[in-house]
Amino acid sequence: MGFSRARTNEQKQKRIEEVMCATARLYDTVPYEEITFAAIAKEAGFARSNLYIYFTSKEEILLEILVSDLSSWYQNVEASFHVRRSYALEEVMEVWTDALIKNERNLSLLSILFTVLEKNVTVEALTKFKEGLLTVQQKCYQLLQGLFPTASDDALQQFLVSAFALAQGLYPMTRLSEVQLEAIENCTLGYVPPTFRDSYLKACIQLAQGLFVK
Amino acid sequence: MGFSRARTNEQKQKRIEEVMCATARLYDTVPYEEITFAAIAKEAGFARSNLYIYFTSKEEILLEILVSDLSSWYQNVEASFHVRRSYALEEVMEVWTDALIKNERNLSLLSILFTVLEKNVTVEALTKFKEGLLTVQQKCYQLLQGLFPTASDDALQQFLVSAFALAQGLYPMTRLSEVQLEAIENCTLGYVPPTFRDSYLKACIQLAQGLFVK
Amino acid sequence: MGFSRARTNEQKQKRIEEVMCATARLYDTVPYEEITFAAIAKEAGFARSNLYIYFTSKEEILLEILVSDLSSWYQNVEASFHVRRSYALEEVMEVWTDALIKNERNLSLLSILFTVLEKNVTVEALTKFKEGLLTVQQKCYQLLQGLFPTASDDALQQFLVSAFALAQGLYPMTRLSEVQLEAIENCTLGYVPPTFRDSYLKACIQLAQGLFVK
Amino acid sequence: MGFSRARTNEQKQKRIEEVMCATARLYDTVPYEEITFAAIAKEAGFARSNLYIYFTSKEEILLEILVSDLSSWYQNVEASFHVRRSYALEEVMEVWTDALIKNERNLSLLSILFTVLEKNVTVEALTKFKEGLLTVQQKCYQLLQGLFPTASDDALQQFLVSAFALAQGLYPMTRLSEVQLEAIENCTLGYVPPTFRDSYLKACIQLAQGLFVK
DNA sequence: GATGAATGAGTTTTCATTCAT
DNA sequence: CATGAATGAAAACTCATTCAT
Structure with a gap:
């Protein structure tokens, strides 16, 4: 049984x-x-x-989960743009951001990807993961290329790196544990933790401006 | 006695x-x-x-080290601006970036600050740390205010958050272990890891543009 | 069928x-x-x-291997004496020794036969092995009887036991691992590990003298 | 408590x-x-x-035990010869053998010394053990030198090696487990396991003859 | 205040062995 | 007969933490 x-x-x-x-x-x-x-x-x-x-290790499993999460995130983003028309930069970034927010675990895993997950894994497992990661990354690249045809290759690459790095750095600042919240309250100096959607969207729009510089 | x-x-x-x-x-x-x-x-x-x-834990010690690293980083930045004159945005960002690069441990600790260090620590220790962190953050805020007097409070806050988040997310992408490098080489899809100084500087300049929008 | x-x-x-x-x-x-x-x-x-x-256990397999190794060793020895003439004691012992050296695995397995292999095995498997072992031993006995017709039964038995025991005890003293060699080098007192052929041959010749005592 | x-x-x-x-x-x-x-x-x-x-390992402990057993064995042997007179070869060998038999664990550990104990131990632990072992060995050498002043250095060394090897190989042939005894009984060919004292003593006397050859 | 022996809990890992297919 | 997934048990080892001195 x-x-x-x-x-x-x-x-x-x-x-x-x-x-x-x-x-x-x-x-x-x-x-x-x-x-x-x-x-x-x-x-x-x-x-x-x-x-x-x-x-052979929990990190291996988590990497597998992350690949799967990233893929579904990308499908989400892509699906939002199937219509044949041009999008305003702000529109694109909103879709991009909201798709990220939809899967919090994805963001959470990305936040520890380079610092924790990739540091405790065999080369074989990591190679397999990277293969999946780069596939998604490349698709992102092509999607953005379609959406912003005037942007240079370098600018697109630079945007992608920054947008991912930002997500990875920003997310853990915005999802705080009980202990973290309590510590902040105890502080004499006031601090209001940022909101992920708001901060990420604004920053991305700003970064995306770089796509239109000659 | x-x-x-x-x-x-x-x-x-x-x-x-x-x-x-x-x-x-x-x-x-x-x-x-x-x-x-x-x-x-x-x-x-x-x-x-x-x-x-x-x-009571290693994280507590590392937070202590981080406060000290952050303080000396800030002093570095501040010292670069003591002259009474106005600076171009690019100049400011270069100083900011180069000061970060000067202390790699600072960047490395920042990269695991919210995901690892703050998650394994007592409220008391975290409160003490946050107090120090916020002090540095406030000084940064005031420094930027002096350098960019026309920028709004909100824009400055937004920039600070993004700039830190970006540093935290980008740094681990650029300092790769042997295993990580090997995995990348094994991949069929090519990937060139970003350089911290270059990517961070460009992104920061882009983010800083937001300081001058009404 | x-x-x-x-x-x-x-x-x-x-x-x-x-x-x-x-x-x-x-x-x-x-x-x-x-x-x-x-x-x-x-x-x-x-x-x-x-x-x-x-x-049912690896020891069982190794015992099987050992029987086979012993048989081929015996055949080797026997084949060396097929000529119809009398041999000097030294000659016999050289043949005996060199046949042993020819199959190092045989010696190696013999070295752990009584201490390891026979201790971790079922009665059935051991019985089967012993049957094979005793067959070889008996053939040895008869061969030696033929070579040294004046020797008493007791003396022959005693020689056989000693010669085997000596091989089993001496072999591992002469085949040292890296760690063993390093430890010896580290010692303040000098030690030169014996050579199997030399030590075994000399000792066997000495033991075989007992065959001619009344 | x-x-x-x-x-x-x-x-x-x-x-x-x-x-x-x-x-x-x-x-x-x-x-x-x-x-x-x-x-x-x-x-x-x-x-x-x-x-x-x-x-750090059980082998390390057992080696320590063995050194101690060997030392007390040697003291036993030495004590038997304190009187100022000359001994017959047979007498010496009897003392030597009986001292061995007195501490069975010593013999048992010796039997797995080179094949098991020394193979699973760190260099450091083994070095320490070898130091102890060689000390005892040297004392044996000097004792025999005193007892047989006409014997050559080479012959003495050869005897010591053979006598120890023989003990290590013979002992496990004579201390059989229930399973081993049962297997022997099951065999169609008869086999009478040797007695340690008897076989060892005879073989040693034979080996010791080599001390008086020029 | 400082020490380091002692503990217990926990994780990783591997093996022999079984059992459904 | 052959397979290999699944299991339970146990070994090795390490760590944070306590406590007597």
Whole structure:
């Protein structure tokens, strides 16, 4: 009962997804350090040692989740532009931003991508991830190229890098834990944490101006 | 007795600095997870249990180091502008950027500030840190106000947030480990990692344009 | 049906030999503890669980290998004496020793036979092995009897036991790992590890003197 | 209650001895693979993690035990010869053999010294052990030199190596487990396991003849 | 105040073995 | 017969933390 063996490739794929789901659920509920193979196994409902068949570290799993999140984010963005007409810069940036906000886990994972996830992973796993990441990045590039045909290649690249870096840096400033909020309240100097949508949108519009400079 | 207490406090302060130095040294040489109370104690040359008198977690120590790094960064920036004359936006941004680059540990710590450091620390320690952080931030604000007197408060705040977020997000994209570099090389799609100075400077100049919009 | 069973038995025998070969290859290349059912299965190229049909522990496999090694060693020795003439004691011992040296794995397995292999094996497997071992031993006895017709039964038995025990004890003293060699070098007291051929030959000649005592 | 902290060096030494005793007790009662840090800790009555302060592997502990056993064996042998007179070869060998038999654990550890213990140990630990081993070996050498003044250096060395190798190889042939005994009984060919004292003594006397050859 | 021995909890990892297919 | 996913158990090891001195 309860547990059928993963025999065919599809079943195996299903197992992998079960692990990813369990990990994602954990990621949404407990702090990062509490995500261990033990916790994932418990959440997924199978033996810890069984996980080793599919993954070799939690970072590997999280990278897999991130690729999937990024892909669906991109599809979201792309879908918003299928109509054949030209868009104002502000419109484009709003779509871009709102698609990001739609999947918070995506933003959250991006925030620790280079500092945590990529630092604790084998070359093989990272190569696989990068392949996926660069694919999305390239699609973004082509999409922007279509939307802003007058922009130079360099400017587009520069925008992409800045827009991602900004998202990665800004997001954790705007999603604060209880402890962080309390600490801010305790401060004598006033501080109002930024809102992601507002700050990111404004900054992106500003950065996007660079696309139209000769 | 008053004298004795002062002497004790001095000694205490000296101890604290020794711990910070040792931790900073470790941070510069070993990966983050390898910084443990055991390692710090060994590096500082005294008993592990002794550390508990001064700090309760490694994050607390790193926050302390970060405040100090940020302060000296700000002093660097400020010192560059003591002359009484007006500066071009590009000039200001270059100084700002180059001062950041001067202390890489500062950038590195900022990159994990909100995602790692602030998440594993007591309210008390975080409050103390935030107090220091906000002080520096306010000084930055005032400095920029002096340099760009026509900019609105909101625009200045928005710039500050974006500029910091960008630094935090961009830096780890540009300082890659061996594994990261190897993974990139393995990829079929080409990818050239951005340079911090170049990308950051360009983006900041772009962001700073927002200071002059009505 | 009888044919089919025969065919099955042949296949089974082939499988067994594949396992033995794979294990022997492993034994020659990796340290003992790294020889696991997982490693053997991988080396042999079939499923781990499949091994359980043929063997129940790695020691069982190694015992099988050892019997085979011992047999071929004995054949080697015997073949050297097929000529109808009498041999000097020294000559006999040289042949005996050189045949041993020819198959190092044999010596290596003998060195752990009583201490490791026989301690981790079922009675059934051990019985089967002992049967093979005693057969070889008896042939040795008869060969020596032929070569030294004046020697008493007791003396021959005593010689055989000593000669084997000596080989088992001496061999590991002469095949040292990197770590062992380094440790020896580090010692303040000088130590030159013995050479197997030289030490064994001399000792055997000495032991064989006992064959001619009344 | 029950457990005072090891503060002074003597107390620390006492702890080390407690660990060694516990390990020795285990060695006498359970098969080798069952001697783990967990088992030793349980036997010694302290926390497993505490063991890591004193030792880093069970082999290290067993080597320590072996040095101690060897030393007491040597003292035993030496003490038997304090009288100022000359001894017959047979007498010497009897003393030598009986001293060996007195400490069975010594013989048992020697039997796995080169094949098991020395293979799973750090260079540092092994160096320390070898230092001790060579010291005993040298004393043996000098003792034999005194007893057999006409023997050449080479012959003495050769004898020592052979005598030790023989002990190491012979002992496990004579101390058989239940399983081993049962397997022998099951065999169609008869086999009577040798007795250590008898076989070793005879072989040693034979080997010692080599001391008087020019 | 400083020390370092001692602890307990926890994680990672691997193995032999089973069992459904 | 053969497979390989799944399991449970256990080993090695490390860390933060406490506590007697």
